[in-house]
Amino acid sequence: MSVTVDERVTDEVEALEAILMDDVVIKRVGDVPDIIETVVHPSTGDDIDQQFVCVTLEVKLTPGYPDTSPEVTLRNPRGLDDELLATINSQIREKLNDCLGQPVVFELIELIRENLTESNLPSGQCVICLYGFTEGDVFIKTQCYHHFHSHCLASHLIAGKKYYQEELEKLPNWQQMQAPPYQQTCPVCRCPVSCDVETLNTAPPPVDSITAPPFCLTDELKDLQLKMATLLAEQVAKGGVVGMGDTGPPPLTITTPADNDDEATNGTSSGSQDVNKVDATRNGSSSNDNSSPGSPSSRPVYHGPYRGFNRRGKPARRGRSAR
Amino acid sequence: MAALPRRIIKETQRLMQEPVPGISAVPSETNARYFHVIVTGPEDSPFEGGLFKLELFLPEDYPMSAPKVRFITKIYHPNIDRLGRICLDILKDKWSPALQIRTVLLSIQALLSAPNPDDPLANDVAELWKVNESEAIRNAKEWTRRYAMDN
Numbered sequence: 001m002s003v004t005v006d007e008r009v010t011d012e013v014e015a016l017e018a019i020l021m022d023d024v025v026i027k028r029v030g031d032v033p034d035i036i037e038t039v040v041h042p043s044t045g046d047d048i049d050q051q052f053v054c055v056t057l058e059v060k061l062t063p064g065y066p067d068t069s070p071e072v073t074l075r076n077p078r079g080l081d082d083e084l085l086a087t088i089n090s091q092i093r094e095k096l097n098d099c100l101g102q103p104v105v106f107e108l109i110e111l112i113r114e115n116l117t118e119s120n121l122p123s124g125q126c127v128i129c130l131y132g133f134t135e136g137d138v139f140i141k142t143q144c145y146h147h148f149h150s151h152c153l154a155s156h157l158i159a160g161k162k163y164y165q166e167e168l169e170k171l172p173n174w175q176q177m178q179a180p181p182y183q184q185t186c187p188v189c190r191c192p193v194s195c196d197v198e199t200l201n202t203a204p205p206p207v208d209s210i211t212a213p214p215f216c217l218t219d220e221l222k223d224l225q226l227k228m229a230t231l232l233a234e235q236v237a238k239g240g241v242v243g244m245g246d247t248g249p250p251p252l253t254i255t256t257p258a259d260n261d262d263e264a265t266n267g268t269s270s271g272s273q274d275v276n277k278v279d280a281t282r283n284g285s286s287s288n289d290n291s292s293p294g295s296p297s298s299r300p301v302y303h304g305p306y307r308g309f310n311r312r313g314k315p316a317r318r319g320r321s322a323r
Numbered sequence: 324m325a326a327l328p329r330r331i332i333k334e335t336q337r338l339m340q341e342p343v344p345g346i347s348a349v350p351s352e353t354n355a356r357y358f359h360v361i362v363t364g365p366e367d368s369p370f371e372g373g374l375f376k377l378e379l380f381l382p383e384d385y386p387m388s389a390p391k392v393r394f395i396t397k398i399y400h401p402n403i404d405r406l407g408r409i410c411l412d413i414l415k416d417k418w419s420p421a422l423q424i425r426t427v428l429l430s431i432q433a434l435l436s437a438p439n440p441d442d443p444l445a446n447d448v449a450e451l452w453k454v455n456e457s458e459a460i461r462n463a464k465e466w467t468r469r470y471a472m473d474n
């Protein structure tokens with residue numbers, strides 16, 4: 001062999017390969033180590049699911065290394081912004097100066113890892129609360145690589161299970177027995193997930209949602225509200241509003257959650273028959289007598305949800321008892 | 324009533340700042356969970372030219388449960404019943420908190436473009452839509468003209 005490799009370099013490369021194993025790539029020119037490459041992750045123990053950022057570290061050894069500095073490049077940053085990359089790069093330059101004369105790759109990996117661990121936050125926002133991920137937030141990455149605040153995902157999973165049980169109880173006994181068990185799903189892609197809701201639910205609500213400014217009515221909004229009221233009054237005036245021409249008790253408008261408990265507002269294919277049954281009983285025995293399609297009723301007697309709207313310019317809030 | 328959740332505030336702001344074409348949604352002056360909505364009838368549908376008023380209510384546990392939506396303006400459509408109730412899976416069992424007011428209203432607008440008489444809520448309308456589509460469409464246009472247009 002014509003080229004002798006510095007013993008300090010040989011030792012360092014050996015140690016890197018022994019410790020990082022498959023996670024490090026040593027490119028050699030002949031027998032001489034030339035480029036050392038490894039992907040650096042934040043330290044999260046063995047919990048890969050909690051790693052939201054990473055970057056590839058490439059160290060090109062110079063002929064005089066370690067008495068001269070190697071050329072260091074960061075490639076393929078994931079979840080890191082430019083500002084943080086610049087910070088890490090300047091820390092790297094400092095470290096290279098401090099470590100002249102001794103192997104530096106382990107030091108570099110450690111330096112980058114510390115930075116990543118501090119900034120281990122996913123980019124984008126949590127689709128459940130519409131806020132981003134900030135310092136102090138507790139969040140989780142699902143098996144399908146979607147990020148949520150733990151608090152938000154817990155609320156979703158608890159609500160999902162409640163809905164499942166409510167629907168199940170509507171089924172006859174024999175169908176309940178056959179129903180598939182409750183399966184947690186991801187809000188974004190509906191993939192099955194398995195999370196410990198109890199633990200998630202102990203997480204605090206997202207930081208940004210707590211500090212966000214409260215709701216205020218803008219002039220623009222007030223303007224739009226006025227336009228809406230005008231349009232509605234026009235439609236009421238010409239009998240174009242649901243419930244007009246019906247002789248039965250008026251349907252309820254939706255203004256409180258309680259209104260929806262027995263008012264199946266959102267019908268689906270499975271629920272539609274029940275919905276129609278309710279109508280039939282409400283409007284007397286003949287359900288179609290005054291609303292046959294194709295012949296809009298000519299009697300503009302309005303009993304609908306917006307009685308009083310045109311007068312006061314806003315929806316009348318009424319209880320369940322129809323007057 | 325508890326303070327309005329920040330998500331609802333955010334959605335409201337975004338609806339104002341980046342309105343969806345053909346859709347406007349404005350919270351009521353008395354109840355920020357209650358939205359007045361107007362959906363314009365999609366082009367090349369029997370509802371073209373119509374301005375359809377809807378009401379949308381965000382229940383207490385929104386976005387964990389779906390908004391309650393229905394048409395206020397009369398509309399002749401196989402998936403919308405006489406009381407304006409809408410047959411749409413994302414409003415019921417396919418709801419996900421990843422959906423928003425805007426996505427719900429877009430889906431409703433899409434439903435106007437693509438009525439589905441095989442999954443009816445208004446059975447008599449759906450029946451006619453299946454056996455005599457051209458007559459059904461004529462009815463839909465007539466209702467639109469009569470109830471949902473400025474004249």
Ligand SMILES: [Zn+2]
Pocket residue numbers: 126127128129130131148149152206
């Ligand atoms: Zn969240």
Ligand SMILES: [Zn+2]
Pocket residue numbers: 142144145146186187188189190191
């Ligand atoms: Zn997912």
